[in-house]
Structure formats: C-alpha cells, structure tokens
Amino acid sequence: MTATLKIAIVTGAGSGIGRAVAIALAGRGFAVVLAGRRQSALDETLGLIGSARTSCRAVAADVSDEAAVDMLFAKTRESFGRLDLLFNNAGVSAP
Incomplete structure (x- = not known):
C-alpha cells in the first residue's frame, strides 16, 4: 500500500450506518477494514x-469480545501497517 492511502476500520459495516460509511470512505479512496x-x-x-473493494478487507469480529477486537487490529496492522481512522459504529448493550 502507498503512504498516501488512508486506512479506516468501520465497525458495524454489515448494515445500516456502518455500511453507508464504509461505502462512502471507500469511494473517497480509503482502504476500509469492514468489521462486524x-x-x-x-x-x-x-x-x-x-x-474499490480490492483495497478493502472484511473481518468478522464481535466488539463485545476483547480477543476478537485484538484480532481485528492485528489483521489491520498485518494488511496495512497502520490505522488512520476508526469509525466506532457497533456497540454493546449492558443489562
């Protein structure tokens, strides 16, 4: 990847707002790691x-699982070497 390529993680990228943000960022030249x-x-x-999907990755990860979040960031580092933008769209509800 080139140094000018911006790298983003979008959580909740499988639907709704997360999907729309992932598509918009990819359309603006970001390499997007889709998480959900x-x-x-x-x-x-x-x-x-x-x-634009050739510079994007899809990583299944549940943000309520700390090990899955660690794996998400490890795969991002492995693929791109850094992260420029984190769009936290997924959440966890507490009782």
Missing part, C-alpha cells in the same frame, strides 16, 4: 463497494 459479527453481511458490503 456476520461475515455474509460484510461480504455483501464489499460487493456494494465495487471496484
């Missing part, structure tokens, strides 16, 4: 991103 619980929904988002 359902791989199939993330794959759908990748399909909607179109030709």
Whole structure:
C-alpha cells in the first residue's frame, strides 16, 4: 500500500450506518477494514463497494469480545501497517 492511502476500520459495516460509511470512505479512496459479527453481511458490503473493494478487507469480529477486537487490529496492522481512522459504529448493550 502507498503512504498516501488512508486506512479506516468501520465497525458495524454489515448494515445500516456502518455500511453507508464504509461505502462512502471507500469511494473517497480509503482502504476500509469492514468489521462486524456476520461475515455474509460484510461480504455483501464489499460487493456494494465495487471496484474499490480490492483495497478493502472484511473481518468478522464481535466488539463485545476483547480477543476478537485484538484480532481485528492485528489483521489491520498485518494488511496495512497502520490505522488512520476508526469509525466506532457497533456497540454493546449492558443489562
């Protein structure tokens, strides 16, 4: 990846606001790591991103699981070497 490419993680990227943000960022030249619980929904988002998807990754990760979040950031570092933008769209409800 080039030094000018911006790297983003978008949580909740499988639907709704997260999906819309991921598509918008990819359309503006970001390499986007799509994160969410359902791989199939993330794959759908990748399909909607179109030709920019070659610089994007889909990583199934549940933000309520600390090990999954660690893995998400490790895969981002592995693929791109850094992170420029984190869009926290997924959340966890407490009882």
